[in-house]
Amino acid sequence: MTATAPPVTRPAAAGPDLTRAALSGGRRLRNHLATTAIWGAVLLAVIPLALVTYTVVVKGAGVMNLSFLTGDIPNSYRRVGGGMAPAIVGTLLITGMAALMAIPLGVFGAVYLNEYGKQRPLARLIRLMADVMTGVPSIVMGLFIYISWVLLVGEQTGFAGALALACLMLPVVIRSSEEMLRLVPDELRQASMALGARKWKTTLTVVLPAAISGITSGALLAVARAAGETAPIIIVTGIVFAPNWNLFDGSNTALPAQIFRNASTSFPAAQDRAWGAALTLIVIVLGFTIIARFISSRFAIKER
Structure with a gap:
């Protein structure tokens, strides 16, 4: 009888497990690196913004009071004190009129481009x-x-400034609103039309409410x-020292123009007024942002 050698037992191959573990470790490393890079980019973007905001708040808060918000603009840059009431009134009126002209027209233009024009030559x-x-x-x-306009009318007015700002706002509203309308799923349009709604009603009651948040953000920008x-503002509105509530008669002014004029001088009083005007402008834009967010959340379609 010949003795047979016992079978040799080999250890189980650990190659796939080691490879899987190495890949998992590599993914974790790349994930950590990507996360670190993203947070680094966020810090690089936030630091300048925080520094600018801090500087404006610190320097502008020193002159911010009731008389600054309600007083007339001094007719001399050397004078200490004074206010920015004419510039505040002008900013609200001019920007508001420009928004009334540009936002509806821009949204209607975006609706035509995305819902009707598509790739037609006019679109x-x-x-x-x-x-x-x-x-x-x-x-x-x-x-x-x-x-x-100004040479035709023969007078620098606040309405001329509103026209200029509306021309600047219009393309931004058109392109941002069109991109938001593109994000609305076609299934919503098809479902509305399947229920018998016409295209204009589908656009008005389904598409626009679904995109209202994005459209509001674009209009806010x-x-x-x-x-x-x-x-x-400097070219077409002129300059005033007292509030002018009529956009169609007489010159007007706005906060950016006053910031530029006062900051361009070497007088400390004028520079203080420029910092106060800058802080006021930031507060006004923040107020517009809050109002726009409230409107978009009120009229947007809620998920159930």
Whole structure:
């Protein structure tokens, strides 16, 4: 009888497990690196914003009081004190009129481009012109309104400033609203039409409420840009030292123009007024933001 050697037992292969563990460790490492890079980018973006906000608040709060908000603008940069009531009134009136003209027209234009025009030649032309207008410098728009309106009327008015700001806001509203309308699922449109609703009613009652949050955000960006524009206001509105509530008669002014004029001088009193005007403008834009968020949350379609 010949003895047979016992079978040799080999250890189980651990290759796949080691490979899987190595891959898992590599994924965790890449995830940590990506997370670190994202937070680093966030800090790089937040630090300048925080520094600017802190500087404006610290320097502007020193002159912020009731008399600053209600007083007239001094007719001399050397004078200490004074207020920014004419600029505050002008900013609210001019920006509000510009928003009334640009936002509805921009939203209607976006509805046509996304819901009706699609890729028709007219729709493509409107998109091209909107993209071109988005990159036009604000001073060019101010010169356009000065030639086409101010010289025709013969007077610098607040309405001329509203026209210039509306021209700057319009392409931003059109392009941002169109992108928001594109994000609305086609299933919502099809479901509404399947129930017998016409296209205009589907757009009005289904598509627009579904995109209202994004449209409001785009309109807010346009308003914030318009509220901070300086060149068109200086060119087409003139200058006043007392509040002018009539946009169609007489010169007007706004906070960005006063910030530029007062900050450009070497007098400490004027520079203090510029910091106070900058803080006031930030507060106004923040107020617009809160109001816009409330409107969008009130009329947006709620998930059930």
